[in-house]
Amino acid sequence: YGTLILTLSVIGLEVLMIVTVMLTKSENPEMARDTMFGVLMIVVNGLFGGAIIFGALRHRIQEVNFRSTETYIGGIIVLVGVGLVLPGFVKAEHLLPFEAFLIGTCVAIYGLFLWIQTKEHRGFFVSAPVDGADEDHDGHAHDSPFGVGYHVVFMILTLVPLVILAKQLSVVLDFGLEIFGLPDALAGLVVAILILAPEGLAAFHAARNNNLQRALNICLGSALATIGLTIPAVLIIGFIIGQDVTLGLAPVEIVLVAMSVMLLTINLGKGETNIMKGALHLMLFITYCVFVFI
Numbered sequence: 001y002g003t004l005i006l007t008l009s010v011i012g013l014e015v016l017m018i019v020t021v022m023l024t025k026s027e028n029p030e031m032a033r034d035t036m037f038g039v040l041m042i043v044v045n046g047l048f049g050g051a052i053i054f055g056a057l058r059h060r061i062q063e064v065n066f067r068s069t070e071t072y073i074g075g076i077i078v079l080v081g082v083g084l085v086l087p088g089f090v091k092a093e094h095l096l097p098f099e100a101f102l103i104g105t106c107v108a109i110y111g112l113f114l115w116i117q118t119k120e121h122r123g124f125f126v127s128a129p130v131d132g133a134d135e136d137h138d139g140h141a142h143d144s145p146f147g148v149g150y151h152v153v154f155m156i157l158t159l160v161p162l163v164i165l166a167k168q169l170s171v172v173l174d175f176g177l178e179i180f181g182l183p184d185a186l187a188g189l190v191v192a193i194l195i196l197a198p199e200g201l202a203a204f205h206a207a208r209n210n211n212l213q214r215a216l217n218i219c220l221g222s223a224l225a226t227i228g229l230t231i232p233a234v235l236i237i238g239f240i241i242g243q244d245v246t247l248g249l250a251p252v253e254i255v256l257v258a259m260s261v262m263l264l265t266i267n268l269g270k271g272e273t274n275i276m277k278g279a280l281h282l283m284l285f286i287t288y289c290v291f292v293f294i
Helices: 002-024 031-059 066-089 092-120 148-180 185-208 212-228 230-241 251-267 275-292
Strands: none
Touching: 002 031, 002 185, 002 230, 031 066, 031 185, 031 212, 031 230, 031 251, 031 275, 066 092, 066 212, 066 251, 092 212, 092 230, 148 185, 185 212, 185 275, 212 230, 251 275
């Protein structure tokens, strides 16, 4: 449950930061979309690709449970397709009922995923213990000498300052984008990087300890959560405060998402990774960064 708690905490932070920016800056209906897209590109290609490379440099070939990859990739395809691609094809007069449908779909799919991950098929999301992995016989990390409550409290305490600083961050982003003539999408990338820093460190640590399955759970779990939880939250809050939220991706972004999903499917199809597979994901992330400025 540690990975799940970390993911939900970070995604909760993402929602809070997006909402704070929505409330404190001039209307930017693409802010939530850009942040979610940035999170997807970072976790699927940047963090996961980097974790694969980091682990491969020490262990060469690492294994993951292919049953979990099927679950993750299937969920990502549906949530991204329904949540970030199809909204761009919905006519304005049908937008409100579609958003209501979208909220229900995201909550239902992510809720089903959580049930599968924590109850029905928990074994899909753990790997067999291997030499050099910091795991016990069940494939889980060794228990901390402190209780769960201790870690939850201190994790919240470390996240609170980021939420408090979100308002100041929005001011800095506005000023920087305007002064230097930078694209609005860069704001989403900056917010996404700040949000994902804790998960990035955890994923790299897991890969170094030859537990790539945990890195996979962190990265792809975040990809699912950022769509399944963020979209309903920002749509509801946008409706309450009377601010439009644009979700449809641009054509180049759709292509990048499609390439990322196809690459995941190919690279994880046999449950093994190597440095080449990590490099391909990392190159896609660099490509995304290039297109932020084009």
